[in-house]
Amino acid sequence: MSYNIILLDADNTLFDFSKSERKAIFSTYAELNLTCSEEKLTEYKKINDEIWGLIERTSGDNTPLLISRFEKIFKLFGDKADPKTANDIYRVKLSEGHDMLYGARKLLNSLYFSGKRMFLITNGIIETQRKRLKEAHLNKFFEDVFISDEIGARKPSEGYFEYCAKKISGFDKKDAIVVGDSLRCDMLGGINFGVDTCWFNPYEKPNDLSLPVTYEVKTHKQVYQLFQTARNNIKNLQTKRQTVLIGLWRNKKRISRTTLSNHFKLCGRNDIKNPQAPKSFQAVRKLFKNKNSHRLSGAKQ
Numbered sequence: 001m002s003y004n005i006i007l008l009d010a011d012n013t014l015f016d017f018s019k020s021e022r023k024a025i026f027s028t029y030a031e032l033n034l035t036c037s038e039e040k041l042t043e044y045k046k047i048n049d050e051i052w053g054l055i056e057r058t059s060g061d062n063t064p065l066l067i068s069r070f071e072k073i074f075k076l077f078g079d080k081a082d083p084k085t086a087n088d089i090y091r092v093k094l095s096e097g098h099d100m101l102y103g104a105r106k107l108l109n110s111l112y113f114s115g116k117r118m119f120l121i122t123n124g125i126i127e128t129q130r131k132r133l134k135e136a137h138l139n140k141f142f143e144d145v146f147i148s149d150e151i152g153a154r155k156p157s158e159g160y161f162e163y164c165a166k167k168i169s170g171f172d173k174k175d176a177i178v179v180g181d182s183l184r185c186d187m188l189g190g191i192n193f194g195v196d197t198c199w200f201n202p203y204e205k206p207n208d209l210s211l212p213v214t215y216e217v218k219t220h221k222q223v224y225q226l227f228q229t230a231r232n233n234i235k236n237l238q239t240k241r242q243t244v245l246i247g248l249w250r251n252k253k254r255i256s257r258t259t260l261s262n263h264f265k266l267c268g269r270n271d272i273k274n275p276q277a278p279k280s281f282q283a284v285r286k287l288f289k290n291k292n293s294h295r296l297s298g299a300k301q
Contacts, residue, residue, distance in 0.1 A: 002175075003196070003227065005168060006111065008142075009180030010122040013200050014104045015132065020097025021045070028090045032081045044073045056123060056154050056185060063087075095128040098136035103220030108141045110224050119168060121178070123148040123155050123185060144168065155182075156189030165193075179223060183209050198223060 011017035025044055029036035051069045055062045070083035070090070111118060120142045122129055126149045133139050146164050148154035153163055165171045179198040180186025188211060190197040196214040199207075200223065207213070217223050 003177040004115075004117055005171060005176040006116055006118045006227075007121045007164065007176060007178045007190070007195075008118055009178075009182065009186050009200075010120055010124070010129065010133075012101070012181040013179065013186075014100060014108070014138070015097075015136075016099040016101045019099045020094060020132075021048075023097055024090055024093035027093045028086055031089050032086060034079050034081060040073065040077055043076060044069070047072050052123070053184075056156070059152070059154075062149075066091075091125060091128055095131040096135070098132040100136060101220070107220040107224050108138065111227065112141050114227070116227065117168075118142050119164065120145040121155060121160075121164060121180075121186075122146070126150045155185040156192060158189075158192055161189055161193040161195075177214070183207065183211055183213075187211050187213050198226060 008014065022041060025041055026036045029040075047069050051065050055065055058065075067083050067087045070081075070086040073079075074081055074083060074086070108118070118141055120133070120138075122145075124147055126147055129145075129147050129149075133145065139145070144167060146160070146167070148160065151160070151163050153160040155161075165173075173193070173195050177196045177198055178186055178190030179200060180190075181200045181202075183199065187197045187199050188209065191211060191213070197211075198215040198217060199213040200220075201216055202218050204218065215226055217226065
């Protein structure tokens with residue numbers, strides 16, 4: 001299957017969110033004149049995962065829930081600080097973190113120069129995600145960016161994906177795929193919406209939800225190879241078709257416009273971003289045009 005529309009998740013698919021999160025938490029504690037530790041970080045991550053689980057299942061303003069994560073962690077370890085202030089500081093610190101996973105930028109470059117249409121899908125805060133994308137110089141890769149806080153719906157809701165589909169010109173579910181690390185958000189959302197999915201699973205986590213993901217990969221290189229495989233399959237079909245046409249020409253068979261037209265379509269005439277299509281068609285057409293015995297008009301099959 002060839003995909004031209006790629007819906008890419010941001011955190012822990014492209015961005016090394018775990019690394020950025022660690023830096024932001026330690027910096028937040030330091031600014032509040034508090035001491036952070038690995039134990040506190042571990043507990044914060046557990047609390048934060050629970051909070052985002054609630055956020056993904058609810059709608060409306062999520063600020064109170066985000067503040068509550070600091071209320072809980074401060075209470076757990078007896079730290080004295082204002083949770084709202086801590087949340088504000090943390091969001092600023094997190095927006096400054098744009099560390100990328102190894103291989104992510106190379107993947108984006110490869111897909112971009114192969115003509116794939118990429119769109120970023122992310123659950124997050126507008127200011128945080130926009131700043132990270134800008135400072136990481138990633139905006140150029142994406143036709144559009146869909147942030148849950150900005151559109152009023154979150155992954156994995158069907159409303160989120162419906163919004164994305166409406167905003168993407170020429171969107172076709174058969175031509176689209178969701179790539180992400182989260183079973184709960186990315187894979188479940190994609191499956192429920194009816195598009196193929198690619199689970200980025202570098203740590204080989206178990207599929208606890210037993211979701212029928214279309215593909216599962218461990219590295220960004222494997223993600224790119226997935227699209228290369230589809231592209232190579234198409235090129236192989238084009239080569240076989242062209243070989244047949246040339247064979248007919250050499251054996252002085254009459255070739256109709258319909259036959260050539262079908263070859264043109266097979267080579268991707270409707271895909272204007274495919275530079276090989278016109279060349280393939282013109283190369284074959286030229287062979288027939290140079291031979292008077294094989295007219296391009298009037299022949300019937």
